[in-house]
Amino acid sequence: MANFYTDTPELKFHLNHPLMRRIVELKERNYTQKDKFDYAPHDYEDAIDSFEKVLEIVGEICGDIIAPNAESVDHDGPQLVDGHVQYAPGTVVNLDALNKAGLMGMSLPRRFGGLNFPIVPYIMAADMVSRADCGFVNIWGLQDCAETINEFATEEQKMRYLSRVCKGETMAMDLTEPDAGSDLQAVMLKATYDEKQGTWLLNGVKRFITNGDGHISLVLARSEEGTTDGRGLSMFIYDKNDGGVTVRRIENKMGIKGSPTCELVFKNAKAELCGQRKLGLIKYVMALMNGARLGIAAQSVGVCEAAYREALAYAKDRQQFGKAIIEFPAIYEMLSLMKAKLDAARTMLYETARFVDVYKTLMHISEERELTKEEKEEMKKFQKWADMFTPLAKGLGSEFANQNAYDAIQVHGGSGFMKDYACERIYRDARITSIYEGTTQLQVVAAIRFVTSGNYLTKIREYEAEQIKPELETYRRILVAMTDEYEAAVKKVVEVNNPEYIDFHARRLVEMAGYIIMGYLLLSDTNRDHNYWKTTEIFVKWARSQNAQRADFIKNSSVNDLGKFKME
Amino acid sequence: MGLKIIVLAKQVPDTRNVGKDAMKADGTVNRAALPAIFNPEDLNALEQALRLKDQFPGTHITLLTMGPVRAAEVLREGLFRGADDGILLTDRAFAGADTLATSYAIACAIRKVKDYDLIICGRQAIDGDTAQVGPQVAEKLGIPQITYAEEVVSVKNNVIKIKRRLERGIEVVEGKLPLVITVNGSAAECRPRNAKLLMKYKHSSTMSERAEKSEDYLAMINDKPYLNIKEWSVNDIECDREQLGLSGSPTKVKKIENIVFQAKESKRLTDGDNDINQLMKELIENHTIG
Numbered sequence: 055m056a057n058f059y060t061d062t063p064e065l066k067f068h069l070n071h072p073l074m075r076r077i078v079e080l081k082e083r084n085y086t087q088k089d090k091f092d093y094a095p096h097d098y099e100d101a102i103d104s105f106e107k108v109l110e111i112v113g114e115i116c117g118d119i120i121a122p123n124a125e126s127v128d129h130d131g132p133q134l135v136d137g138h139v140q141y142a143p144g145t146v147v148n149l150d151a152l153n154k155a156g157l158m159g160m161s162l163p164r165r166f167g168g169l170n171f172p173i174v175p176y177i178m179a180a181d182m183v184s185r186a187d188c189g190f191v192n193i194w195g196l197q198d199c200a201e202t203i204n205e206f207a208t209e210e211q212k213m214r215y216l217s218r219v220c221k222g223e224t225m226a227m228d229l230t231e232p233d234a235g236s237d238l239q240a241v242m243l244k245a246t247y248d249e250k251q252g253t254w255l256l257n258g259v260k261r262f263i264t265n266g267d268g269h270i271s272l273v274l275a276r277s278e279e280g281t282t283d284g285r286g287l288s289m290f291i292y293d294k295n296d297g298g299v300t301v302r303r304i305e306n307k308m309g310i311k312g313s314p315t316c317e318l319v320f321k322n323a324k325a326e327l328c329g330q331r332k333l334g335l336i337k338y339v340m341a342l343m344n345g346a347r348l349g350i351a352a353q354s355v356g357v358c359e360a361a362y363r364e365a366l367a368y369a370k371d372r373q374q375f376g377k378a379i380i381e382f383p384a385i386y387e388m389l390s391l392m393k394a395k396l397d398a399a400r401t402m403l404y405e406t407a408r409f410v411d412v413y414k415t416l417m418h419i420s421e422e423r424e425l426t427k428e429e430k431e432e433m434k435k436f437q438k439w440a441d442m443f444t445p446l447a448k449g450l451g452s453e454f455a456n457q458n459a460y461d462a463i464q465v466h467g468g469s470g471f472m473k474d475y476a477c478e479r480i481y482r483d484a485r486i487t488s489i490y491e492g493t494t495q496l497q498v499v500a501a502i503r504f505v506t507s508g509n510y511l512t513k514i515r516e517y518e519a520e521q522i523k524p525e526l527e528t529y530r531r532i533l534v535a536m537t538d539e540y541e542a543a544v545k546k547v548v549e550v551n552n553p554e555y556i557d558f559h560a561r562r563l564v565e566m567a568g569y570i571i572m573g574y575l576l577l578s579d580t581n582r583d584h585n586y587w588k589t590t591e592i593f594v595k596w597a598r599s600q601n602a603q604r605a606d607f608i609k610n611s612s613v614n615d616l617g618k619f620k621m622e
Numbered sequence: 623m624g625l626k627i628i629v630l631a632k633q634v635p636d637t638r639n640v641g642k643d644a645m646k647a648d649g650t651v652n653r654a655a656l657p658a659i660f661n662p663e664d665l666n667a668l669e670q671a672l673r674l675k676d677q678f679p680g681t682h683i684t685l686l687t688m689g690p691v692r693a694a695e696v697l698r699e700g701l702f703r704g705a706d707d708g709i710l711l712t713d714r715a716f717a718g719a720d721t722l723a724t725s726y727a728i729a730c731a732i733r734k735v736k737d738y739d740l741i742i743c744g745r746q747a748i749d750g751d752t753a754q755v756g757p758q759v760a761e762k763l764g765i766p767q768i769t770y771a772e773e774v775v776s777v778k779n780n781v782i783k784i785k786r787r788l789e790r791g792i793e794v795v796e797g798k799l800p801l802v803i804t805v806n807g808s809a810a811e812c813r814p815r816n817a818k819l820l821m822k823y824k825h826s827s828t829m830s831e832r833a834e835k836s837e838d839y840l841a842m843i844n845d846k847p848y849l850n851i852k853e854w855s856v857n858d859i860e861c862d863r864e865q866l867g868l869s870g871s872p873t874k875v876k877k878i879e880n881i882v883f884q885a886k887e888s889k890r891l892t893d894g895d896n897d898i899n900q901l902m903k904e905l906i907e908n909h910t911i912g
Contacts, residue, residue, distance in 0.1 A: 092822045092846070092848075093817075093818045093819075093821035093822045094821075095821075096842055103824070104820075104821045104824070107820055107821075107824060108817045108820060108821070111814055111815050111817060111820065114814065115814055151813070151814055154813040154814060154816065155813075155814040155815065155816055155817055156816045156817040156818045156819070157817055160817075169817055169818065169821075
């Protein structure tokens with residue numbers, strides 16, 4: 055009887071962020087679809103009301119169906135039958151419920167049967183589904199591969215494939231190969247054009263493919279014979295109905311066991327080109343990955359929430375030394391920090407989602423008409439911010455998810471180590487979030503250029519200049535001091551003028567920037583709603599000490615030390 | 623082949639989550655303290671209708687409810703799940719009805735709908751738990767009934783095959799359309815609300831509800847006839863007024879007792895023969911059994 059939307063008022067809070075008015079107005083093209091589609095909104099209030107009501111449906115399905123199934127899905131897992139994936143019974147039930155509720159293709163345009171929701175409410179749904187079952191959100195969430203088709207495919211391809219996604223067909227993105235993981239330039243899966251059949255044929259092997267047996271797959275393959283780098287790769291759409299791909303193996307994983315991770319064998323599998331040749335990696339995968347990273351950021355927040363709730367409930371219930379353990383400082387401190395990290399990761403997630411919403415919607419509008427000068431600038435600005443924030447939301451969010459999952463078990467003590475409590479599954483599930491779709495280390499690689507270029511600093515100073523209530527000044531002062539400290543640390547590292555030295559400190563610097571931004575976002579949340587006061591206080595104090603530690607390390611390091619860290 | 627289905631639904635107080643204010647001092651149900659919900663077994667009934675609609679395109683599902691103005695909420699809930707239209711039967715003249723008067727009013731409304739192949743309703747409502755209205759409607763309409771249904775197995779050549787869940791097992795029976803089916807809580811759960819249908823129908827309303835809406839709202843729904851939920855009063859159906867409401871209800875409440883469950887001493891028994899023998903003896907001695 056739980057509803058994951060109504061029991062988490064933070065979602066409604068973020069849904070009602072002031073920037074949403076602009077996002078919805080763009081997304082709805084000034085509310086011009088209401089005469090064409092009976093489910094299109096009339097105005098902003100009507101749209102927000104629809105988002106809320108639909109999120110209530112998602113919340114209900116999460117609470118009543120997906121979460122209760124999570125344990126059995128983790129236990130049963132998918133099976134390999136005749137070269138194809140058979141989902142765990144609970145997974146089938148989950149998918150059926152979400153399909154019947156019409157929750158596939160949430161962000162796709164109405165002309166394909168989608169709901170035309172902005173990214174923000176879609177990400178909220180992912181946040182809740184992940185809280186209910188971190189592994190299941192992969193299968194459902196891969197619908198955001200459809201965004202890539204929507205951006206780069208032809209109208210005819212969109213009509214064919216996107217309408218199927220909206221009817222409930224699942225997707226996959228086939229990128230990784232045994233020798234091409236973090237380094238996708240090494241992809242070898244071969245695409246050859248068969249003149250006789252008039253189609254592309256794919257041959258080779260893909261590995262670690264989530265939901266690899268989905269109905270529609272985006273496949274990165276080498277279309278240019280003789281090439282060895284990223285410029286020889288193109289993006290293809292493979293339709294399971296055409297056949298030619300078999301699942302050779304389903305990986306036996308530590309966590310997210312309900313999500314089938316497949317090794318795929320392509321044997322003359324027919325496929326169609328998506329977009330232009332040679333742009334597969336350099337353009338389309340980058341877009342695909344940014345969407346996927348936002349999805350993992352949402353998954354991470356869902357895990358943070360699930361872990362925090364499990365720990366809180368147990369700490370209130372468990373009695374030791376004659377009282378509930380939540381009354382002991384060692385426990386309540388842990389819980390308060392879990393909540394602070396949860397709120398921080400979430401506010402970062404939705405800030406990022408809003409940035410993505412504004413620029414992507416403007417980008418789609420630019421295909422319909424020429425943007426005004428102001429709109430072009432707006433798009434550029436928000437795209438930049440989205441690029442800056444996505445690695446922070448994914449990188450820091452997934453680390454928090456792991457920390458919260460670890461602490462949730464710690465609060466449970468010995469019981470948490472047993473299979474009897476959900477925290478054990480959450481702990482295993484959390485582990486992948488900081489690995490796939492780019493490890494935390496790769497998020498740092500994506501983010502460090504915004505440290506050295508000063509983009510984060512500029513954005514931080516913008517947050518600093520925002521109006522806040524006088525009683526919140528204390529926290530701003532702390533954040534300003536942290537920013538000065540960050541600026542000095544960046545200066546020291548950059549001044550040395552040695553790329554390896556920057557890489558050496560990159561994670562420290564990115565985290566410092568990220569924590570300051572999270573602090574400002576929480577401050578702004580508190581400015582809008584006093585319920586965030588406690589979280590802001592706890593997070594800012596924690597972040598201050600974290601940053602001081604990093605600043606201290608940097609201050610006392612020298613480029614000459616690098617050699618000492620190299621292990622033989 | 624599309625079917626014409628009428629699903630009977632009732633808005634009931636959620637007696638599954640009873641708090642301390644659930645009853646008033648006089649022993650009647652405090653409806654204000656309990657959230658009003660779609661009677662659970664009526665949702666099971668709706669699901670059976672929706673499955674027939676999935677199977678037979680062109681099927682039309684009408685949801686019919688009797689109750690106060692706010693009972694239109696269950697009609698909207700039905701529209702969000704795939705029902706095609708709703709009828710609210712509401713009038714002061716219907717108030718205070720027992721099962722006899724209720725089934726009479728509903729039967730009169732169904733006669734006005736006229737054209738139907740199937741009437742499906744939940745076995746019973748969680749407020750009264752009588753399980754009488756469905757069967758009485760069938761009697762009044764003079765059509766067959768199949769009660770305790772768990773699943774519609776098939777519909778072919780005007781014959782419906784139904785799996786019934788009975789105390790000692792299951793029974794599969796056939797009946798000729800049109801007929802009434804009452805559905806058990808053990809049947810498939812109703813599907814969730816559908817996002818698009820919810821956005822389409824969330825502004826739907828009855829005449830009484832519209833009386834309290836703004837000009838803007840009225841302008842918005844003006845050209846969308848599907849947002850109009852039918853509302854019928856006693857004047858809209860052909861009936862004998864004497865048989866309606868309080869005057870048509872022979873049921874009189876003689877006495878209501880407030881029972882507070884109290885847990886007394888408990889005993890833990892092993893599954894050994896000795897303990898079971900001892901328990902049997904005790905139960906026979908105090909006449910619990912035997």
